[in-house]
Amino acid sequence: MSTSFDERERPTARSTPGARATRTGLIALAVPHLEEPYFAELSSRLVRGAEARGLAVLIVQTEGEHSREIDVANGHGLPDIDGLIHIPRSLTVADLTRRTSPGPLVLLGEHIQVSPFTHITIDNCGAAKTATAHLIEVGCRRIAFIGRRDARPSDAADRRHAGYLEALEAAGIPADPALTAQVDAFTAEEGERVAAEMAAAVADLDGIVCSNDSVALGALAALAARGRRVPRDIAVIGIDDIRAARFSVPALSSVAPDHDQLVDAAFTELERQLSAPIGANLPVRHITIPARLVKRASTAR
Template identity: 65%
Template sequence: MADSRPAPARSAPLPHLDRTGIVALAVPDLEEPYFAELTALLVRRAGERGLSILIQQTEGDHDREVDVANGVGLPPTDGLIHIPRSLTVADLTRRTAPGPLVLLGEHILVSPFTHVTIDNRAAAFAATEHLQSVGCERVAFVGPRDARPSDAADRRYAGYREAVSQLGLADEPGLVAQVESFTSEEGLRVARLLVASGTPFDGVVCSNDSVAFGVLAAIHEAGLRVPQDVAVTGIDDVRAARFATPALTSVAADKEGIVQAALTELERQIVSPPGADLPVQHLVVDARVVARASTAR
């Protein structure tokens, strides 16, 4: 007997059945508070979009950064957000597993890949200008790293140099202190040397907040007062800045803006059909000085 029941209606095909819901994130160092906070925010905002973040710590190692870009050792993912430190444009154009990609930071400024960054040069200029506005005339900079160059630190140093020139601040080699790493321990070591050198200074711009915490400790150790004798500012505005002694003035990047822009641009690539000619986006988010007690003269 023939089955008289109507045939079940055919469901419309679901889009993106091959999507995993996973996005890889390559981050240099989760012990650095800025990267830890940015990663936490990325995880939170990705979750709100129904995405999971697969975190890969690269230590800035070139081979590891290339492996992550090529998906080596990773499960299938929908895309990659990469914060490179040694990766090159050539590495990215030779990717063996091309797919949606967004770069964060200034290491690769010009490329055929979408990237999101802050203007680190402008951030350091603003920090230096803020110190000048509270009466500093001899502003030191703690944070260039020639041994292992850092694009962000180089641009921050360039912003400091530009401000020194434009604002008529003291311009002496002894006011610039090299670091080997961007840590509080290194900030402490270098600031001790700066104090011991006898070079007078009444303000310090630090390449990041971690370095600034060490600088604050060295200044206190030397019996100097912050901000009365030396005003100090960092860059990045990590959460710990408000709990330093005294609370640290810092230049705050719009972390929310960075994260939302990165996820939006990545999703734009993910949902586009293969071969779509998408425009490359180069997005710069805002940063502003958050003045606290370390510069409140």
């Protein structure tokens, strides 16, 4: 495994007593929403990574619903699989420890970070801190954060908001609660709606950090409709670096996770569990994937 991972071993957890002696060559991938470009692109990368390793992938869309995530974790409605890569939005550690059909499991994302299950994520706090610091470096001082979601809490969004606040504090810029906006979902439609409201309410707004690129693309549309020039009037940055970020007008700056390392880590950890003898104790790993700033026209002030 690449040494650039931030890898910390947790207490050991017993591997699956019911692990199969023979493999099916099929794994399951549970994702919240394939309509969200980031999850669609991540799924595509994981499918390609599986094919390179001689595996097939069954993709299950959970909509982030608790009951559906539990069903997938328990194998309900699934064929025989070698293992599961799960991107949960509602599952709890208690849900996972009660799995009725246990087997190799790798969690992706922030939602369940400290648990007896191997977990891979990006540094969401650090990503937003990098994004915010970049806006400060290009001269922004009245910087909004669009992407809190308190009605349906999101661990990733919470950590990204925390990173935004840390960057402001480090620069000596007071945090203004009026510059943090809620969204109902992490979509371009919500980004467009909220950015329009923010631009109308805050006359001296000069920067926006969005919780993901989809929200940021909506913000770009809203600002263009209001005649606000990006980046001259308001600089905009997102997180995730989806493909569409390169083709927006202006092209969207973003913070890009190392997708190749993420895919490699997911399959390395899955194979580690698949190869372990039945009853063996395996160290549970938490792996943080690095991210880098990608500067484009939306912040080129």
